[in-house]
Amino acid sequence: MENCSEDYRIQSFDVDTQKLLKTALKDPSSVNLEKVSNILVDQSLKDSLFSKEAGRICYTIVQAEAKQNNGTVFRRHLLNRLQQEFKEREETRKRSLQGWVSYVTFICNIFDYLKVNNMPMVALVLPVYDCLMRLAQPDALLNEEEVDCLVLQLHRIGEQLEKVNSQRMDELFFLLRDGFLLQEGLTSMARLLLLEVLEFRAGGWMLSSTAHKYYYSEIAD
């Protein structure tokens, strides 16, 4: 399978690491998959742009390993690393907002790409919800970075998440409504983002064309 490296945005890595990743994609059993998973996780936590699509390269390696020898070594290491970071998320958030946001982006991207028999991984559902709920807390809503991350994830995986656990989605949206209505100190951009996502979900995870016009059209000066 020919996949150019641009698809996976691995240009941010040094040459040797790029080579390692390319080998992992083609011949996973020949590389240290634990090392590879650590490289990918570490980069995702640093580089928010990378974390947005890191799920794709992870997915490809998982598939390649499964095809090559039915292995699940990479997936296991990846998930356990994710779990470790999940446990430490509050410290991460205190230390670096960007790191925290990158983590959430990454875990949601993994949720999106890594399926088991075309179903979402049950083990990730509640942790993902926990992350999103954290982003909907009053202190987080004050940060545009976090609100932006929250609405982006809901756009990407909201529908899937709701299918597997609608109750928690309801709880999340209670928080979002409250936040929109009551939270002091929200920037107008934050309020716009929240309003849009409220309408988005209410519309069955899509925006009506008029709403789309409202939120996404250029406004003539």
Added chain:
Amino acid sequence: SSGPSRWSHCRKRGIDGSLRSHSDEDGDDGHSDSRNSSFTTPESAAPVSRCGRQSDWGSQVEDEEMRQDVHRDMQRSLFEGCHYYLLFVDVICPLFRYRRRILGSEVNQRERKTSSGSSGSCDSREGENMETDEAVLMRRQKQISYGKNTLAYDRYIKEVPKHMRQPGVHPKTPNKFRKYSRRSWDQQIKLWRVKLHAWDPPAGCSQEHTLSDNIEELDLDDIVDIELDFPSLAESQNAPSSLVVHSSAA
């Protein structure tokens, strides 16, 4: 890690799931090599904490995957149990025609035997007599996977094609869908594993290991062989001897 047990060199994968090379350098998990692997029927493929269920995401996802595979197997097994399947295989593969003849005669035999109430010969074709408890199926599947995840098994299935296998002589994978007591099942697994050891690679030899197909999936042959697994028939004098081609699933 402590020295490898007699059987550790026969295991295809190390504790962490990675493929072993013939020169086993898998030393990071001390537990794997000191265990007497042939007589353990572990609940999972990795060391389990005393608290029971694994809480790490890696294991949870693997369990989830196995559960889905087991359910799929079960559905296939139930489906295959109905007679429509016989027509189906007859059409797609003439090779199966002889099996159909056997099954045809077996059906008649079984109907005559319904009143015998023999508890031993549970018919996995009947939904009611099938083992459907998910926890039980999962545990059994893990035990089977553990046994199939060996070089011995790989060598066995390469060496003895299904149609050459003789009941009693060649190991046959226990049928997880049949109702057995826990003890009976564990005993069958043990005996099966012991029999498989006859195909262990000679100790200390270096060999290129080529992987066989996906060992987790129940392939078509296995399903049909489950159909053929009527111990009562094999032992009964009524069995048309020329037709009892007991091609057992390994």
